[in-house]
Amino acid sequence: MTVAFAFLTGMTLVSALGVVLSRSVVHSALFMSGAFLGVAGFFVMLNVPVLAAFQVLIYVGAVTVVILFGIMFTQRPQVRRFRTIINRQIWPGFFAAAGVGAFLCYILATEGWGETGPGNGARSVAVLGRSLLGVDEGLEIFSLLFEAASVLLLVALVAAIAISRRKEGAGGGEAGR
Amino acid sequence: MQSLGQQLVIAAIPVIPLVVFFVLALFGRLLRENAQYVAIFGMVFSVVFSFFALYLVIRDGRPLEFSVYWINLGEGGGFPIGVYIDELAAVMLVVVSFVSLMIQLYSGGFMAGDRRFAWYYAVLNLFTASMLGLVVAPNFIELYICWELVGLCSYLLIGHWFEKPAARDAALKAFIVTRIGDAALFVGIIMFWRATGTTAFEGIAEAAQAGFIGGSLLTAAVVLVFVGAIGKSAQFPLHVWLPDAMEGPTPVSALIHAATMVAAGVYLVARTYDIFVQSPTAMLIVAYIGAFTAFMAATMALVKKDIKRVIAYSTVSQLGYMMLGLGVGAFSAGMFHLYNHAFFKALLFLCAGSIIHAMDSYNLFEMGGLRRRMPLTFWTMVIAGLSLAGIFPLAGFWSKDAIIASAFEEHYYVLYALAIGTVFLTAFYIFRAIFLAFTGEPRTEGAARAVESPGVMTVPMVILAVLSVASGWVGIPEGFGLPVRDYFGGFVAPSGFARETLEVEPHGFSFLLAAISVLVGLAGIGLAYAMYVARPALAPAMARRLFGLHTFLDKGWYFDALYGATFVRAAFAVGRAVQGFDREVLGGLVGGIARGTGRLGEALRRVQTGRVQNYALFIVVSVLVLAIVAGAQYAVIVAALIALVTLATLAVGARL
Amino acid sequence: MQQLVEQLNAQIPLEGYLTVAAIMFAIGAWGALIRRNAVVVFMCVELMINAVNLTLVAFADFLPGAGGAGAGYAVLIIAIAAAEVAVGLAIVLAIFRTRRTVNIDEVDSLRG
Numbered sequence: 001m002t003v004a005f006a007f008l009t010g011m012t013l014v015s016a017l018g019v020v021l022s023r024s025v026v027h028s029a030l031f032m033s034g035a036f037l038g039v040a041g042f043f044v045m046l047n048v049p050v051l052a053a054f055q056v057l058i059y060v061g062a063v064t065v066v067i068l069f070g071i072m073f074t075q076r077p078q079v080r081r082f083r084t085i086i087n088r089q090i091w092p093g094f095f096a097a098a099g100v101g102a103f104l105c106y107i108l109a110t111e112g113w114g115e116t117g118p119g120n121g122a123r124s125v126a127v128l129g130r131s132l133l134g135v136d137e138g139l140e141i142f143s144l145l146f147e148a149a150s151v152l153l154l155v156a157l158v159a160a161i162a163i164s165r166r167k168e169g170a171g172g173g174e175a176g177r
Numbered sequence: 178m179q180s181l182g183q184q185l186v187i188a189a190i191p192v193i194p195l196v197v198f199f200v201l202a203l204f205g206r207l208l209r210e211n212a213q214y215v216a217i218f219g220m221v222f223s224v225v226f227s228f229f230a231l232y233l234v235i236r237d238g239r240p241l242e243f244s245v246y247w248i249n250l251g252e253g254g255g256f257p258i259g260v261y262i263d264e265l266a267a268v269m270l271v272v273v274s275f276v277s278l279m280i281q282l283y284s285g286g287f288m289a290g291d292r293r294f295a296w297y298y299a300v301l302n303l304f305t306a307s308m309l310g311l312v313v314a315p316n317f318i319e320l321y322i323c324w325e326l327v328g329l330c331s332y333l334l335i336g337h338w339f340e341k342p343a344a345r346d347a348a349l350k351a352f353i354v355t356r357i358g359d360a361a362l363f364v365g366i367i368m369f370w371r372a373t374g375t376t377a378f379e380g381i382a383e384a385a386q387a388g389f390i391g392g393s394l395l396t397a398a399v400v401l402v403f404v405g406a407i408g409k410s411a412q413f414p415l416h417v418w419l420p421d422a423m424e425g426p427t428p429v430s431a432l433i434h435a436a437t438m439v440a441a442g443v444y445l446v447a448r449t450y451d452i453f454v455q456s457p458t459a460m461l462i463v464a465y466i467g468a469f470t471a472f473m474a475a476t477m478a479l480v481k482k483d484i485k486r487v488i489a490y491s492t493v494s495q496l497g498y499m500m501l502g503l504g505v506g507a508f509s510a511g512m513f514h515l516y517n518h519a520f521f522k523a524l525l526f527l528c529a530g531s532i533i534h535a536m537d538s539y540n541l542f543e544m545g546g547l548r549r550r551m552p553l554t555f556w557t558m559v560i561a562g563l564s565l566a567g568i569f570p571l572a573g574f575w576s577k578d579a580i581i582a583s584a585f586e587e588h589y590y591v592l593y594a595l596a597i598g599t600v601f602l603t604a605f606y607i608f609r610a611i612f613l614a615f616t617g618e619p620r621t622e623g624a625a626r627a628v629e630s631p632g633v634m635t636v637p638m639v640i641l642a643v644l645s646v647a648s649g650w651v652g653i654p655e656g657f658g659l660p661v662r663d664y665f666g667g668f669v670a671p672s673g674f675a676r677e678t679l680e681v682e683p684h685g686f687s688f689l690l691a692a693i694s695v696l697v698g699l700a701g702i703g704l705a706y707a708m709y710v711a712r713p714a715l716a717p718a719m720a721r722r723l724f725g726l727h728t729f730l731d732k733g734w735y736f737d738a739l740y741g742a743t744f745v746r747a748a749f750a751v752g753r754a755v756q757g758f759d760r761e762v763l764g765g766l767v768g769g770i771a772r773g774t775g776r777l778g779e780a781l782r783r784v785q786t787g788r789v790q791n792y793a794l795f796i797v798v799s800v801l802v803l804a805i806v807a808g809a810q811y812a813v814i815v816a817a818l819i820a821l822v823t824l825a826t827l828a829v830g831a832r833l
Numbered sequence: 834m835q836q837l838v839e840q841l842n843a844q845i846p847l848e849g850y851l852t853v854a855a856i857m858f859a860i861g862a863w864g865a866l867i868r869r870n871a872v873v874v875f876m877c878v879e880l881m882i883n884a885v886n887l888t889l890v891a892f893a894d895f896l897p898g899a900g901g902a903g904a905g906y907a908v909l910i911i912a913i914a915a916a917e918v919a920v921g922l923a924i925v926l927a928i929f930r931t932r933r934t935v936n937i938d939e940v941d942s943l944r945g
Binding site: 001002005009012013016017019020025028029032035036039042043045046047048050051054055058059062063066067069070071073074076084085086087089090092093094096097098100101102104105108109113114117118128131132142145146149152153156157159160161163164166 | 842843844845847848849850851852853855856857858859860861862863864866867868869870871872873875876877879880883886887888890891893894895896897902904905907908909911912913914915916917918919920922923924925926927929930935938
């Protein structure tokens with residue numbers, strides 16, 4: 001367990017750093033999918049392999065591809081110097097982010113979470129599915145959220161098409177919403 | 178106690194002109210030339226009621242008084258407003274209302290066609306109302322209110338032709354100079370009130386008699402009150418405003434600066450006589466200032482070219498006589514002179530106005546030969562001049578001689594000398610003016626074409642001329658040998674208390690002193706005749722040879738220059754300093770705040786870089802700070818952290 | 834030796850997962866603040882979302898009272914994040930078309 005945890009931790013965090021510090025955008029995208037895989041591994045360790053599958057499918061499979069598409073459309077030459085990809089906020093940002101991270105670690109680690117032990121969540125897909133779509137008592141309102149998420153996806157789809165349509169003058173002139 | 182009807186009638190005496198003021202002020206634009214009829218209509222009633230009041234006082238033998246509580250301070254007392262008419266006040270009421278009526282009749286002709294005709298009549302009536310209110314005031318507060326109102330009306334009327342800068346300046350000068358007196362008067366009133374708890378004249382007099390007011394305090398307060406009188410009556414050293422006040426219309430000069438307002442100072446001293454007599458120092462001050470002013474003003478009148486200014490200085494001089502009379506204890510004589518002087522001085526001004534109306538010039542050296550062209554004006558002016566010079570048997574003789582004789586008989590020989598000298602100078606300057614204006618040949622076109630004034634102007638002049646001759650005959654002293662009593666002296670007399678305190682013995686009529694003053698007067702007239710009729714070249718030659726003295730007198734003993742160099746310059750310096758402070762410090766402060774805010778805004782503007790990542794950084798830092806504040810245990814650490822982070826962010830943000 | 838094996842087979846406490854998630858979140862925040870390329874900023878935002886997901890699922894597994902609700906949340910968040918990527922990239926493309934740049938330092942027309 002510990003070995004797996006250590007390995008996954010290293011993979012995730014190194015990939016995250018790679019996203020931030022890589023000079024090539026494509027390398028950043030690949031590092032990102034590496035981080036996604038690490039998180040998927042964590043999901044497995046946390047007894048929800050369903051979510052790990054979702055993670056891999058959606059994030060690594062779809063989101064990475066979409067981002068790569070975006071990179072392709074906004075192609076820029078690869079830069080040589082580190083300065084070009086980083087703006088002037090590097091050190092203030094570092095301290096701010098480090099502060100936030102330190103604070104979160106402190107709070108999360110020292111807070112007493114009560115009697116805890118692994119294995120309290122859903123283990124099988126059936127259970128997860130029923131919790132997402134079921135209406136038995138004891139379950140939350142996930143069915144409503146599920147439907148709301150569906151609407152949101154539809155809206156996002158339409159919006160993405162509307163924004164990125166190349167119309168005569170009008171679509172290209174929009175500087176975003 | 179008077180019946181309600183009588184109270185209403187007496188209260189109406191000052192109230193009718195007040196009502197006329199409001200009517201004319203509101204509807205003046207509609208009435209225009211008809212304003213004079215409204216005013217005269219009201220004034221006639223006031224005159225009739227004044228005579229009625231006089232009749233009541235004579236019949237009852239004691240003063241009329243009634244009052245209502247106006248301001249009630251509870252424990253601290255109160256200020257009543259009301260009426261107190263004794264013999265002195267009754268006579269003054271008749272004089273003031275009658276002269277005012279004459280002036281209002283005259284003004285119909287003089288001010289015909291003036292742009293602000295109705296407003297002129299409105300203010301004239303407000304003035305009359307205030308003066309009548311001043312006369313009947315039973316306490317200092319009501320007196321002071323009317324005193325200030327009178328001053329205001331004087332300011333408004335002097336500056337009636339405010340298109341002329343000289344008129345504006347003269348009105349301001351009058352107001353400011355009399356203000357100095359008014360301030361002193363107010364301090365005196367407060368001192369009396371603090372010492373006695375009341376402002377009523379009777380109350381203060383009783384308290385003074387009973388010894389409630391200490392000697393030096395009494396003298397100080399009474400002298401301050403006298404300074405108020407000095408201001409209003411244009412005595413030395415606050416005399417400088419009266420000659421300049423001649424910029425106003427001539428009827429205004431006749432009413433205000435001859436007969437009534439300037440008499441208010443003398444009236445004040447007479448009203449508070451019971452208090453004055455308890456301070457011999459104050460009496461001496463009054464007498465000396467009066468005599469000195471009389472002499473000084475007479476010298477200044479010797480060399481003036483402007484006929485109105487000659488008469489103005491004459492007023493100052495005659496008021497000095499009245500103060501002299503009051504100061505030496507000749508109360509009745511002083512008030513008698515006030516009463517006579519009102520008539521012949523008003524007449525002198527009306528004659529001057531008649532000349533100005535006819536030929537539009539004040540300058541004596543542009544007149545000449547008007548005797549043939551304006552005979553009525555000439556004869557009335559001669560009568561007034563003789564009365565002023567104190568020639569037997571006209572009115573002025575009886576009162577002026579009484580004052581001079583009292584000065585001599587009370588052993589004030591210096592004052593007597595000054596008074597006799599002034600008699601000579603008075604006769605000289607008034608007849609100098611008369612001869613220059615009316616005899617000889619016309620010196621200019623205007624003089625050659627002058628015509629007599631219309632009836633509406635000459636009728637009041639004739640009435641006043643008759644009075645100038647006869648008004649003194651109610652005061653012929655018994656020693657003269659005629660079977661008439663001294664009605665005036667018996668009627669308007671100081672109180673018993675004052676008589677005892679003064680220890681003045683009534684003197685018989687002295688033929689010697691009377692003869693001396695009449696001869697001195699005739700000598701003055703003779704010298705004027707010699708210099709201006711018989712040998713006209715003599716005067717300019719003298720003026721050239723005595724140029725220094727001439728200029729000294731012409732410039733009013735350089736008083737205006739003195740005051741200008743000291744007080745006026747100091748006041749302007751203070752004004753400039755205050756203005757500078759206001760502009761630099763206060764304005765700079767306000768402007769500085771505005772500029773500072775602007776600069777702060779400019780500085781903060783640099784935070785708005787337009788870049789989302791900058792904003793995101795600020796948000797993250799703010800969240801961090803909030804989290805630390807919420808979660809931290811030690812306040813010092815929290816404060817230090819917040820300060821550090823804020824400074825760091827600002828430093829970074831400024832360079833973004 | 835036995836202790837080492839026991840140690841290696843020990844359960845990972847809740848705080849472990851939470852710490853990893855926190856660090857990943859911090860790295861993602863840092864990246865979002867300092868990179869100039871808009872698409873890379875997007876990627877860092879995805880990192881942060883994943884960190885949150887990890888936290889939620891960790892709590893879902895460890896806390897008895899929640900009834901496994903954290904996993905459900907995580908599923909919905911995945912879906913929504915995907916939608917957000919789509920819309921966001923559409924916007925980036927729209928900006929790129931007009932300004933020919935994805936350097937977000939140059940998109941500062943609301944300056945001042």
